[in-house]
Amino acid sequence: MLENEFHKLEEKQEIRTTISQIRKEIKKQDSKKAFLELLQGKESMIVDFLSEEDAKTRKNTALLIGDLKLEQAKEALIAAYLNETTLYVKSAYLTALGKLDVRENLEFFKNRLQEVQKHQGEEIRELNEIILKTEGAKKHQFTGFQMPHEMLLLTNREQREVTLSEVKEIGASVQRKAELHPLGVLVFSKEVTPFTKLRTYRELLFPIHTNERIPAMPHRAAELLWHSDLYAFLTECHEGDAPFFFRLEVKSAEPKTEFVKKLGASLEKKSDWKLANSTTDYEIEIRLIEAKDGSFVPFLKLYSMKMKRFAYRKNAIAMSIHPATAAMLMYLAKPYLKENAQILDPCCGVGTMLIERDILVPAREKYGIDIFGDAIDMARENAALAGEKINFIHRDYFDFKHDYKFDEIVTNMPVKGKKAKEDMDAFYARFFEKSKSLLAEDGIIIMYSNEVGFVKKQLRLQPCYRLIQEYTIRKKDSYCLFIIGMK
Helix, strand or coil: CHHHHHHHHHCCCCHHHHHHHHHHHCCCHHHHHHHHHHHCCCHHHHHHHHHCCCHHHHHHHHHHHHHHCCHHHHHHHHHHHHHCCCHHHHHHHHHHHCCCCCHHHHHHHHHHHHHCCCCCHHHHHHHHHHHHHHHCCCCCEECCCCCCEEEEEECCCCCHHHHHHHHHCCCCCCEEEEEEECCEEEEEECCCHHHHCCCCCCEEEEECCCCCCECCCHHHHHHHHHCCCHHHHHHHCEECCCCEEEEEEEECCCCCHHHHHHHHHHHHHHCCCCEEECCCCCCEEEEEEECCCCCEEEEEEECCCCCCCCCCCCCCCCCCCCHHHHHHHHHHHHHHCCCCCEEEECCCCCCHHHHHHHHHCCCCEEEEEECCHHHHHHHHHHHHHHCCCCEEEECCHHHCCCCCCEEEEEEECCCCCCCCHHHHHHHHHHHHHHHHCCEEEEEEEEEEECCHHHHHHHHHHCCCEEEEEEEEEECCCCEEEEEEEEC
16 A cells, blocks of 8 residues: 555655655554665655645655654754744644754754744744753752741541641741641641651642632633742742743543643743643643632642652552551651561562661561562662661562561551452451461551451451550541550
């Protein structure tokens, strides 16, 4: 088929539709290779179609050159781009050039960007993409650590008080005010640094202050964001000049794809491209959280502010617990933890629970067991990065034996997945039975599980255990933290 299409081009028959068909065909790597072989030595035939009278033919030709990565057509593309009067075709030339090696032409694109700053957004966006891809984004560094700020610490909604307590431990010398917020804890601080070290929250966001709530109307939303304190905050708290590369994240009940697309373009234009939308190489995230009335509350997340709280967490698997959740669970369990304890995690995964347990209250001996060998390898690497000495063993918990008993069994229990209810019931029965042989007389089990029924059943059936404390962690899917002791 490609041979037929190639001959049509040679005969200049149905050029526009033929090029479109070729572009579809060469999406397959083998077809692309075959077409390039047909074209070898005749590349100028394709380049000549950039001079066709039909605008769509010129557009398709440019895109085909990009698809084929015809480096020899680069100068012709640039010349055609400068002579083009149809805007959507100019954008196609830039898309094609973005797929070629344009390092030698970088100054041209930079100068061109300055010339068209007040022109159409699509052209500017494509020029920015070429420069960004070739040169890379000039990253900004956050410098506002010692400045006063308002911050929202996103945390577990059922246990927001945990993070509030952790915040209050910092002391009044740093925080001006801290209060519960529907999404976590709102803090008014004299500086940021101490809050980057707290462990029980998931994300740190900066509220964006606007004159009114952000409506689901892209142009009005862009106007409100640009006239907010957003850009002043970015320039005051960072080294370096514009542009700042951003992405948009909209948290809403329904997808807002078109709204996000139009808002990104409008915000770029409203800011004179001091804010540049990038889906890959961004350094800030503008997050819009939907309110009950359908409007949005805006926040800012900074990737320019390096957070090292969980730097050890290099490895994770699908069911790994988030380190902030693990830290929050340990904070709840803190009144029951012993210093210099001997600890065992029978379902350790990549080691997060053990690491966070030891960071909060240092232990003497720590053992992690998992039936999944790859997880054990990941756990060893994570522990080394955390500076933790933990004994990780690839073994089934029910086959594990040890010379002495443990003060604590700390574990994030496996989820049901595709297992039958009867299998999970039997698993919990075996778990509690096995744990009796490994737990010291005054030992405790710190268990995170969403199988409340099976846990309570075993507490009824096995009188050697007593429930010391129970915390609701995620009401929606029944996750709880259980502190269980031996009678």
